[in-house]
Amino acid sequence: MFDIDLWREIFQSINKNRTRSLLSGFTVAFAILLFTILFGIANGLQNTFAEAFSDDATNSIYINSGKTTKANKGLQAGRQIQFKNEDFSYIKDEFGNKVEFITARIYNNVQASFRNEQSSYSLRGVHPDHQFLEKTNVIEGRYINQNDLENKTKVVVIGRKIEEDLFLKTTALGKYINLSGIPYKVVGIFTDDGGDYEERIIYTPVSTAQQVYGNNDYIDQINLTYNPEMNYDQALAFSTSITKKLKDRFSVASSDQRAVRVRNMAEGTKAVSQMTFGLTVIILVIGFGTLIAGIVGVSNIMIFIVKERTKEIGIRKALGATPRSIVSIILMESILITAIAGYVGLLIGVGVIELAEPILKDYFIKDPGVSNSLVIGATLTLVGAGAIAGYFPAKRASKIKPIVALRND
């Protein structure tokens, strides 16, 4: 129902009583302003966390080895545990149904050169799955594949920064890069959200690395991701069971913290999501608190307005205004004031956040934007808030007896 005359009445009344309307709108505008800024900051903090953890898969488990710290089964403390290809296969066979991607890693530092340019980089021997674990984004060519692995081909996939460093303005793809005296063919170029450091890494097949650097079947680290459908508890149980099996396999004491180390990213992820959730709750509570304060403010002022307009309401009733028409006039006025004031607050809040963005960046607050859904939500909330704020004053106004109102001079 759109009653243009009703709106005319409302606008006239708001317009003729500007100070009063401004006053009642102020609390709401302030509440929304505060809420918007808080929300923006919280949003920014969340973005910062999300970014810090989105580089690598969040369902990752990293397995490392070290020296034993405790004697066990007749073996002395201080023994070096070394993973080999057979351990990689063991995990694959034992937990195959729970594993999504799995790769070994071998770390080496190499002196890389192309023509006259040279620099040192870290080289990683990996399996093809490594691409998905590290969220490596191949922009040209391809990643390490199964064929490379079986044939121990001397191929590498290099980061974009290396291409920039060594190949200057030319393309690296298909060219041969010299790594500590051995030429490797560049089969792919990649980018990585992890930043410049991650884009100065060279990937080569794990089998090639083993042959070239030591001619053995050693592995430095095993990374895997588990089935993403597993929940938090299942994921923890899974990493516990890997730990146990590997400790048994290497005759490591179950209380030994160094010899076999299994790191489950779920723990960190969970902590972050809990913190994010906590932050959201706090912001919502504060936001709701301020909004309620705003509602109470508008409601109080509307009650005052109704009191002030008692006589006018009496006149209207004497002229034939029904209680309903009185309710709708007060209610609409309240909704309109609340909605407009709320919007002003929202706009100022968004403006403040936009202006402060460069400063906030220094405080780990990234992209502190306010989303469309928030704006829509805020609109609905404001209309609701206006209705709540106006309801009791409107009810009170509709109950005014014309005779009482007219006597009131």
Add this chain to the structure above:
Amino acid sequence: MLEIKNLHKSYPIGDSSLHVLKGINLSVEEGEMVAIMGSSGSGKSTLLNIIGMLDEADSGEYILDGLPIKNLTEKKAAVYRNKFLGFIFQSFNLINYKNALENVALPLYYQGMKRKERQELAMFHLEKVGLANWAHHLPKELSGGQNQRVAIARALAANPKLLLADEPTGALDTTTSHEIMAFIQQLNDEGKTILMVTHEEDIANMCKRIVRLRDGVILEDVKVTQVRAEQYV
């Protein structure tokens, strides 16, 4: 037009109550022009307000234009007020932020009339009270007499059967009072039924009948020869 039988009204005052109307019997025919007189506090306004459905009687019968007025819902009372009654008050009771035209148009708004029609009709009534040139002025920009004329135009706008006026000349000087009375007489000449509270004898004599209240009952109810107001203007 209206029929009142054994009407009682008291107001609670603290623990006791003040019996203001103690059995009023009154009947008014269509086209009459009645003055209600009596000393201050005798219950004149109370009676007029009950007739105007702004207040309710405690007991007794009140029939307006064949309709018994009893236990009306607020909504019904609003509709009846709008349809049957026009009010003129001593203190004008115009809405201060609306101009003359908007004030006159307000009862028509509550009748659900379209804006354009409403404004034309309101203008017509303003012309009738001689204020066409003041249509867009606010009440505070008009004199008392002008404001009362706006109020009369407003009371007439919805074309009510019965016009109720509570001391319509109470706030005006003699000359202006006579001007206003000339208007009201003219309306009565055109057939409107008019009920008016006053405590000025000369104003009462400009009506056709005088009802005197004292201590909550009708002391006297007489027909009088109407004194025309035009002659003083």
